Amino acid sequence: MPETSAIVLEPTNNFLSFVQSHTGENITSCYQCGKCSAGCPTAYAMDITPRQVMRGIQLGLKDEILDSSAIWLCVSCQTCSLRCPREIDIAKIMESLRLFSQAEGRPPAQREIAVFYSAFLQQVRLFGRLHEIGLAITYNVLSMHFFNNIKRLPALLTRGKLKLVPQRTKGSSEVRQIEARVKELERKSS
Amino acid sequence: MSRIGVFVCHCGTNIGGVVNVPEVVEAARHMPLVAYADANKYTCSEVGQASIRDAIREQRLDRVVIASCSPRMHENTFRRTVAAAGLNPYLLEISNIREHCSWVHSDSKDATAKAIDLVRMAVAKVARHESLLPKQVGLTKRALIIGGGITGIQAALDIASAGHEVVLVEKEPSIGGRMSQLDKTFPTLDCSACILTPKMVDVAQHPNITLLTYSEVKEVRGFVGNFEVDILKKAKMVDYVKCTGCGTCWQACPERIPSEFDMGLGSRPAIYIPFAQAVPNKPVIDIANCRYEKYLKWKETEEGPEPPQCRICEGVCPTEAIDRSQKDEIITEKFGAVVVTTGFKTFDHSVYGEYGGGRYPDVISSLELERLMSAAGPTGGEVLRPSDGSHPKNVVFIQCVGSRDDKVGRPYCSKVCCMYTAKHAIMLREHDHEVQCYVFYIDVRAGGKDFEEFARRAQDETGALYLRGRVSQIYQEGKNLKVLGEDSLIGRPVEIEADLVVLATGMEPSDNADLIAQKLNISYNTYNFLIEAHPKLRPVETQTDGIFVAGTCVGPRDIPDCVAHGGAAAAKVVALLSQDSLTTDPLTSIVDPMKCVGCFACKEVCPFNAIDEQVTRDKRTIASINESLCKGCGLCVVACRPGAVNLRGFTSQQLLSEVLTLVRG
Amino acid sequence: MSVDNGPLIIGFLCNWCSYAGADMAGTSRAAYPANIRIIRVPCSGRVDPLLIVKCFEEGADAVLVAGCHPGDCHYNEGNYYSRRRFALLRALLDFMGIEKERFQVEWVSASEGKRFAKIVTKFTEEMIERGSRKAS
Amino acid sequence: MHATAAEYDVSTRLVCQKLGVELRELEDWVCCGASAAHSTDHLLSLALPAHTLKQAEEKGLPLAVPCAMCFSRLKFTLHELENKDTLALVSGAVGKELSTAVTVKPMLQVLADEDIPLPIAKPLSGLKVACYYGCLLVRPPEVVGFDDAENPQTMDHLIERLGAEAIDWGLKTSCCGAGVAFARLDVVLKLSHRILSLAQKSGADCVAVACPMCHANLDMYQKDMTVKLGWKTELPVLYFTQLMGLSLGFSPKELLLDKHITNPLPMLREKKLT
Numbered sequence A: 001m002p003e004t005s006a007i008v009l010e011p012t013n014n015f016l017s018f019v020q021s022h023t024g025e026n027i028t029s030c031y032q033c034g035k036c037s038a039g040c041p042t043a044y045a046m047d048i049t050p051r052q053v054m055r056g057i058q059l060g061l062k063d064e065i066l067d068s069s070a071i072w073l074c075v076s077c078q079t080c081s082l083r084c085p086r087e088i089d090i091a092k093i094m095e096s097l098r099l100f101s102q103a104e105g106r107p108p109a110q111r112e113i114a115v116f117y118s119a120f121l122q123q124v125r126l127f128g129r130l131h132e133i134g135l136a137i138t139y140n141v142l143s144m145h146f147f148n149n150i151k152r153l154p155a156l157l158t159r160g161k162l163k164l165v166p167q168r169t170k171g172s173s174e175v176r177q178i179e180a181r182v183k184e185l186e187r188k189s190s
Numbered sequence B: 001m002s003r004i005g006v007f008v009c010h011c012g013t014n015i016g017g018v019v020n021v022p023e024v025v026e027a028a029r030h031m032p033l034v035a036y037a038d039a040n041k042y043t044c045s046e047v048g049q050a051s052i053r054d055a056i057r058e059q060r061l062d063r064v065v066i067a068s069c070s071p072r073m074h075e076n077t078f079r080r081t082v083a084a085a086g087l088n089p090y091l092l093e094i095s096n097i098r099e100h101c102s103w104v105h106s107d108s109k110d111a112t113a114k115a116i117d118l119v120r121m122a123v124a125k126v127a128r129h130e131s132l133l134p135k136q137v138g139l140t141k142r143a144l145i146i147g148g149g150i151t152g153i154q155a156a157l158d159i160a161s162a163g164h165e166v167v168l169v170e171k172e173p174s175i176g177g178r179m180s181q182l183d184k185t186f187p188t189l190d191c192s193a194c195i196l197t198p199k200m201v202d203v204a205q206h207p208n209i210t211l212l213t214y215s216e217v218k219e220v221r222g223f224v225g226n227f228e229v230d231i232l233k234k235a236k237m238v239d240y241v242k243c244t245g246c247g248t249c250w251q252a253c254p255e256r257i258p259s260e261f262d263m264g265l266g267s268r269p270a271i272y273i274p275f276a277q278a279v280p281n282k283p284v285i286d287i288a289n290c291r292y293e294k295y296l297k298w299k300e301t302e303e304g305p306e307p308p309q310c311r312i313c314e315g316v317c318p319t320e321a322i323d324r325s326q327k328d329e330i331i332t333e334k335f336g337a338v339v340v341t342t343g344f345k346t347f348d349h350s351v352y353g354e355y356g357g358g359r360y361p362d363v364i365s366s367l368e369l370e371r372l373m374s375a376a377g378p379t380g381g382e383v384l385r386p387s388d389g390s391h392p393k394n395v396v397f398i399q400c401v402g403s404r405d406d407k408v409g410r411p412y413c414s415k416v417c418c419m420y421t422a423k424h425a426i427m428l429r430e431h432d433h434e435v436q437c438y439v440f441y442i443d444v445r446a447g448g449k450d451f452e453e454f455a456r457r458a459q460d461e462t463g464a465l466y467l468r469g470r471v472s473q474i475y476q477e478g479k480n481l482k483v484l485g486e487d488s489l490i491g492r493p494v495e496i497e498a499d500l501v502v503l504a505t506g507m508e509p510s511d512n513a514d515l516i517a518q519k520l521n522i523s524y525n526t527y528n529f530l531i532e533a534h535p536k537l538r539p540v541e542t543q544t545d546g547i548f549v550a551g552t553c554v555g556p557r558d559i560p561d562c563v564a565h566g567g568a569a570a571a572k573v574v575a576l577l578s579q580d581s582l583t584t585d586p587l588t589s590i591v592d593p594m595k596c597v598g599c600f601a602c603k604e605v606c607p608f609n610a611i612d613e614q615v616t617r618d619k620r621t622i623a624s625i626n627e628s629l630c631k632g633c634g635l636c637v638v639a640c641r642p643g644a645v646n647l648r649g650f651t652s653q654q655l656l657s658e659v660l661t662l663v664r665g
Numbered sequence C: 001m002s003v004d005n006g007p008l009i010i011g012f013l014c015n016w017c018s019y020a021g022a023d024m025a026g027t028s029r030a031a032y033p034a035n036i037r038i039i040r041v042p043c044s045g046r047v048d049p050l051l052i053v054k055c056f057e058e059g060a061d062a063v064l065v066a067g068c069h070p071g072d073c074h075y076n077e078g079n080y081y082s083r084r085r086f087a088l089l090r091a092l093l094d095f096m097g098i099e100k101e102r103f104q105v106e107w108v109s110a111s112e113g114k115r116f117a118k119i120v121t122k123f124t125e126e127m128i129e130r131g132s133r134k135a136s
Numbered sequence D: 001m002h003a004t005a006a007e008y009d010v011s012t013r014l015v016c017q018k019l020g021v022e023l024r025e026l027e028d029w030v031c032c033g034a035s036a037a038h039s040t041d042h043l044l045s046l047a048l049p050a051h052t053l054k055q056a057e058e059k060g061l062p063l064a065v066p067c068a069m070c071f072s073r074l075k076f077t078l079h080e081l082e083n084k085d086t087l088a089l090v091s092g093a094v095g096k097e098l099s100t101a102v103t104v105k106p107m108l109q110v111l112a113d114e115d116i117p118l119p120i121a122k123p124l125s126g127l128k129v130a131c132y133y134g135c136l137l138v139r140p141p142e143v144v145g146f147d148d149a150e151n152p153q154t155m156d157h158l159i160e161r162l163g164a165e166a167i168d169w170g171l172k173t174s175c176c177g178a179g180v181a182f183a184r185l186d187v188v189l190k191l192s193h194r195i196l197s198l199a200q201k202s203g204a205d206c207v208a209v210a211c212p213m214c215h216a217n218l219d220m221y222q223k224d225m226t227v228k229l230g231w232k233t234e235l236p237v238l239y240f241t242q243l244m245g246l247s248l249g250f251s252p253k254e255l256l257l258d259k260h261i262t263n264p265l266p267m268l269r270e271k272k273l274t
């Protein structure tokens, strides 16, 4: 952890209780076995491993955790949660930490990933589903191949007749409405 | 009319300093039925006890209340005191005015008022006490031991040496248990067979021990001192009187079956002894796999292709010991005590999909490694990879597999695997100096005499690299295995390419441990480990008198602990069997035959199966309580709607009178 | 009844755990109010719900039943039965117009002397606050 | 769920047609937001998939989802909506009364159904396939409720029914790097390279996938792997629906097999499957 002086521990660990109550996960029960980090595909690239993220929360090292690259490099693959012997949902905690970090307006340690995420949402907002050109403009590190062949993203229904409906974008206005309502709800609750 | 005597104790200033003792004595004098009241400085002292005895005689008292310390402290002492004065010892009630009064209240007035209440309640209760006689029942001076591992062997030898008869029931064809599968043993590295075999032979030769191998306990009836047990003796198809154990048959048998003893790494014939030093050293025929038995089965229906009629064993046996007329047989035996030593099995690691789920031949369990290292094992003591028979050079050990893992429902520590992994690391290096061992651990638990030194040896002298972290995944890559872990001390993922991975699989109780427990009416926990009467103070006793437990069926432990445990259980059994009769506590429940309607609500709740059905002379089926089994919990009393059961010493009338005296004043 | 000040509380304590726990409170001099009168029973499963009803009928202000922690019962499963019975009793008390707060069930082990004292102290204070049943 | 690739789309439709599985596209689906939404806003990450679920519910039809990420989010949403408070909250956000009475299945599960007969025209004999499921199709098991999380078999059984050999290998469910490709290509390269090289070492002629994102990561960057990680060969990465299509008698062209970055045609020709 990027701390050069000794860790000064406070008798009350607000960060731990905050994370625990918001995720419903019992982080105290982590016994630091490292199985999460051992199986994490991106741990090698993280500044601190998922196990150390858990330990950091146990110690209340809020800044180190919320400013870490680890929370942004986590790809939500669920491997850690699947195997944790203490049945901690680490992936869920990582996800929450990203939210907390953003909510505090911290500059993300992995800027590109965070930017990509918001570019992505921007797309959904505009078109209801992904539009490769739009994303390419918004996110300039685009590899053209990736979205080259994308026509639509079908959620398909089995049964009934095969009836292909041309792509519509009615969804996008719905997304904007949903987003507006989410914002409203969140404003009320905070 | 009763003549009750009340004796109030000062306990120096312990009681007297807070409670106004003279005031309590004075109040007692005016309580109904109280004929005499007095105070004592130290009631439990010889002087104090003498004054009670004198008062009983002089005042012709027929019931006594002593207001003093907790009954848990001196009830038995004072029972003897009143008995010495000729009273029935159960006509005594103790009023706890020290622990429950003077020691917890400081206000003298409140404490005195409370002490008077407590005495009044005791007086009301004692008036309703009856004379009770502890019963004497006879006992069978024989012990049954279920399971012939090292624990059962030790217990059998100790009980037998104390002069009592022992029957040792073992489900396998040989005794020896898991220890017989081990190569060397920590922390001294003695050869397991070398220290175990002499004990096994002692069991076979001891005049007081009857060995019933290939047998199982079917049913248990009765109670302490008087158990009746049905034992199933499975057909061995070999006449042990004629058989000399010459081995001709098992060498000739053409059938090959994976050997249970070698963890499936080797094979055995259909007529077999599990291992060379087996006791008894005589074979059994595995009916399910014997060719001729299959042929006989086939004859019944003639469906499918006809199997060969082998019977080679019969042909070669020089003593004509093969006896196909044998049938499974149930015998009934009587015992005074039972010791359960059914041991353990290792956790089945195939539930760990991330470790290959049992698919990779070179991911083996530690017990399999023991067989590979054993000179008597399938590879003659050479450690060879199961996949291709090559000598592994990079060996990864993973500790805590199936232990300390909520995900697989095994949160407990198996206690021996840190140590045996260290043993394996040391021994692999002894087998082959080029072997590099890697040990993934969470903690190295080496509590025990010479254990830490031993575990250090693995790290200091063999160059084994200990890595702190639990492995997340193993996968096959070409001929080798890729192991993904984290070194949690440096905080980085590590990858190792291994030739062999050894999983230190945890301990769990043998199959059917729960069924055995149910038959014996003893408790077991969620993992089926048997529950002792008290984890610290009564480690080998159970809640059911006369039933004892020892060894790994109670919880994970190593050989030294198993031997100590087996010996401890034996000592308890010997203490029990050395009595000529057993005294039963008379504070049991009793059924009023006139009130009982035969609903058996009582029977349903009784935790000790103490309630039987009984037919009265007028042909009604009613409940009857076996006083030897009843432990006086009183559950039945509350369950009985018509109020036909009552618990001696705590009758419904007594409890009610305590309440009424208290509330009405 | 000689509790001059405050409520009368009857405590039924199982011999193996809670009675011993109360002894432990004594041994460790963990003080608590003197309102409670303890009746020893072999097991919390021996306590007949009807007896508790009787206590209230006769004018007791509160009843405490304490037994071994679930799983620790000296008789294997006695406290398991009592747990179920007392849940039913609570509903019944409500029906009879007795505030169910006046009846409390606790699990106290033989080593929890201090805890026993705390439980009794708290319970007594609550009952003082609630007042005597006669008065109300 | 970034979008579905044409190869997947086309081959799925062809196969469905052949098998008589009839598909209807939701008129109005909304992107689940994938990891982007759940990385940044929890409520939104539930509301977007909930909207899609609602439509399926209104139609009374089960959802067959081709994208693993999308499937995962829909299942997660269903799982979270089990909680009454969450249900109310998300209903508020979507502006409709939601329920959890919708069946959501991955396309793989729908098409691998053993009850649907496979009129095999050309068995894929001699073809060794490494079935790659990726992480999200099977995880977490209590949420997705589909196959074994460590060693799934659905696709393997299907591939065997096509006459090919499904090899046993150890990285079926290892993560390929998912959506970090844009920002941290190095990470995706490393993870995908590990997967591809194990598949190849284990004797596979190709990798079969069931998700557009898995496909993109494994198929597109093999050249980059050669440059950065010394990946010496190529390993075709096909949609399982393309393999189904081949065995059902469609031509490589129809199945858009020529559109992949790592060209599978030489390999298929060598195996005499084209």
Ligand SMILES: Cc1cc2nc3c(=O)[nH]c(=O)nc-3n(C[C@H](O)[C@H](O)[C@H](O)COP(=O)(O)OP(=O)(O)OC[C@H]3O[C@@H](n4cnc5c(N)ncnc54)[C@H](O)[C@@H]3O)c2cc1C
Residues within 6 Å of the ligand: B146, B147, B148, B149, B150, B151, B152, B169, B170, B171, B172, B175, B176, B177, B178, B179, B182, B184, B185, B186, B187, B215, B216, B217, B341, B342, B343, B344, B345, B346, B366, B367, B370, B416, B420, B423, B510, B511, B512, B516, B550, B551, B552, B553, B557, B558, B559, B560, B562
């Ligand atoms: C890989 C490994 C290495 C080990 N190495 C060491 C070591 O180096 N040093 C050390 O001290 N400890 C070691 N141990 C631990 C040691 O094996 C055990 O402590 C010991 O063997 C337990 O003995 P037991 O008698 O309790 O049980 P067991 O040996 O399991 O014996 C139980 C017996 O009961 C029989 N049985 C079971 N159920 C029934 C039934 N229903 N009816 C009749 N019979 C039944 C079984 O067949 C068996 O014979 C090791 C354990 C393992 C797994």
Ligand SMILES: Cc1cc2nc3c(=O)[nH]c(=O)nc-3n(C[C@H](O)[C@H](O)[C@H](O)COP(=O)(O)OP(=O)(O)OC[C@H]3O[C@@H](n4cnc5c(N)ncnc54)[C@H](O)[C@@H]3O)c2cc1C
Residues within 6 Å of the ligand: B536
């Ligand atoms: C801080 C601490 C906490 C512990 N907590 C626990 C716990 O929670 N649970 C647990 O299970 N264990 C606990 N233990 C361990 C436990 O205390 C011991 O296992 C146990 O008390 C040992 O009992 P013993 O009879 O062997 O020895 P001791 O208790 O030492 O008894 C030996 C007796 O022999 C007497 N003696 C010594 N020499 C002679 C002589 N020459 N002649 C005559 N008499 C002699 C001594 O005066 C002493 O009375 C704890 C230990 C410590 C230090």
Ligand code: SF4
Residues within 6 Å of the ligand: A029, A030, A031, A032, A033, A034, A035, A036, A037, A050, A051, A054, A083, A084, A085, A086, A087, A088, A090
């Ligand atoms: S796997 Fe679970 S217990 Fe182990 S370090 Fe990670 S979070 Fe902690």
Ligand code: SF4
Residues within 6 Å of the ligand: A036, A039, A040, A041, A042, A043, A050, A073, A074, A075, A076, A077, A078, A079, A080, A081, A090, A091, A094
């Ligand atoms: S969910 Fe995140 S932290 Fe967990 S293993 Fe996957 S990438 Fe690593």
Ligand code: SF4
Residues within 6 Å of the ligand: B009, B010, B011, B012, B014, B015, B041, B042, B043, B044, B045, B068, B069, B070, B073, B074, B098
């Ligand atoms: S009998 Fe009990 S209270 Fe009386 S002196 Fe003895 S120890 Fe003290």
Ligand code: SF4
Residues within 6 Å of the ligand: B238, B242, B243, B244, B245, B246, B247, B248, B249, B250, B282, B283, B316, B317, B318, B319, B320, B321, B322
């Ligand atoms: S050949 Fe006969 S005597 Fe020899 S071991 Fe076999 S059964 Fe016994």
Ligand code: SF4
Residues within 6 Å of the ligand: B252, B253, B254, B255, B269, B270, B271, B285, B289, B290, B291, B292, B293, B310, B311, B312, B313, B314
């Ligand atoms: S009959 Fe044949 S197969 Fe059966 S035990 Fe004898 S030799 Fe072996």
Ligand code: SF4
Residues within 6 Å of the ligand: B399, B400, B401, B403, B404, B412, B413, B414, B415, B416, B417, B418, B419, B443, B444, B445, B504, B506
């Ligand atoms: S003894 Fe060691 S290896 Fe075994 S479960 Fe305990 S800590 Fe793990």
Ligand code: SF4
Residues within 6 Å of the ligand: B591, B595, B596, B597, B598, B599, B600, B601, B602, B603, B622, B623, B639, B640, B641, B642, B643, B644, B645
């Ligand atoms: S519950 Fe009472 S009435 Fe019923 S059988 Fe038992 S003793 Fe008889």
Ligand code: SF4
Residues within 6 Å of the ligand: B588, B589, B605, B606, B607, B608, B609, B610, B611, B625, B629, B630, B631, B632, B633, B634, B635, B636, B637, B647
């Ligand atoms: S008192 Fe308890 S042990 Fe005795 S018969 Fe009644 S329920 Fe059974």
